[in-house]
Amino acid sequence: xxxxxxxxxxxxxxxxxxxxxxxxxxxxxxxxxxxxxxxxxxxxxxxxxxxxxxxxxxxxxxxxxxxxxxxxxxxxxxxxxxxxxxxxxxxxxxxxxxxxxxxxxxxxxxxxxxxxxxxxxxxxxxxxxxxxxxxxxxxxxxxxxxxxxxxxxxxxxxxxxxxxxxxxxxxxxxxxxxxxxxxxxxxxxxxxxxxxxxxxxxxxxxxxxxxxxxxxxxxxxxxxxxxxxx
Numbered sequence: 001x002x003x004x005x006x007x008x009x010x011x012x013x014x015x016x017x018x019x020x021x022x023x024x025x026x027x028x029x030x031x032x033x034x035x036x037x038x039x040x041x042x043x044x045x046x047x048x049x050x051x052x053x054x055x056x057x058x059x060x061x062x063x064x065x066x067x068x069x070x071x072x073x074x075x076x077x078x079x080x081x082x083x084x085x086x087x088x089x090x091x092x093x094x095x096x097x098x099x100x101x102x103x104x105x106x107x108x109x110x111x112x113x114x115x116x117x118x119x120x121x122x123x124x125x126x127x128x129x130x131x132x133x134x135x136x137x138x139x140x141x142x143x144x145x146x147x148x149x150x151x152x153x154x155x156x157x158x159x160x161x162x163x164x165x166x167x168x169x170x171x172x173x174x175x176x177x178x179x180x181x182x183x184x185x186x187x188x189x190x191x192x193x194x195x196x197x198x199x200x201x202x203x204x205x206x207x208x209x210x211x212x213x214x215x216x217x218x219x220x221x222x223x224x225x226x227x228x229x230x
Contacts, residue, residue, distance in 0.1 A: 006058035007051035009073045010065065012042040018069035026068035041070070051077060 014023055020042065020114055027038045031049075034184075050061050058074045065072040149155040174180040199205045 003054070005052045005077045006055055006074050007048045007053070007077050008058060008061050009046055009075055010041050010049055010070055011046045012044050013071040015066060015069050015071055023069035029068055030064060030068050075221070129137065 014020065024035055024038060024042065027041060028035050031038060041049065049065075050058070055074075062074050069072065106230045
């Protein structure tokens with residue numbers, strides 16, 4: 001009696017929330033190899049990474065690969081073709097292995113069924129309208145003062161803007177290059193400096209007014225000769 005064996009398949013699909021670079025590092029550590037050797041496992045092609053396993057061992061490998069962040073599937077094997085090795089990376093592909101008829105080779109992670117409580121829902125009879133539409137009252141719009149123009153008729157009413165009345169009869173145009181700006185020379189300032197003189201070095205040229213002493217009446221003030229007693 002032939003014992004059924006299983007293989008582990010991957011195609012580069014990541015587990016939910018996993019980051020590619022971190023998963024590559026985890027897989028390399030799991031298989032005790034380098035990052036370049038596990039690169040084909042993330043190429044999008046379906047690859048066999050382990051084969052000839054019993055069911056329990058295959059499930060353990062799948063769980064370990066999933067924990068590392070990479071989706072994996074367990075598929076049964078009935079006949080194996082010679083192992084094919086990618087010479088550039090040294091990874092056993094074995095993607096030509098035949099599975100039994102009806103086996104599911106999809107490596108997508110199994111999605112848990114949604115937990116939706118439908119205990120408070122009921123189904124109505126066929127053809128029954130479930131939506132309760134609110135009938136909207138037709139608006140009352142008075143269009144008695146509106147009329148429709150003929151086809152091609154311009155119905156816009158433009159108010160013509162009168163041209164501005166500007167007298168330019170006293171204006172003339174100068175020749176090309178002619179300076180049309182007229183600048184008047186400012187008259188020279190007539191400043192009499194005959195009454196001015198230069199003060200000697202260090203001389204105070206500011207004229208300060210003499211301030212009279214303050215007139216304060218102190219006739220009603222006296223010094224207190226009383227001393228404090230110890």
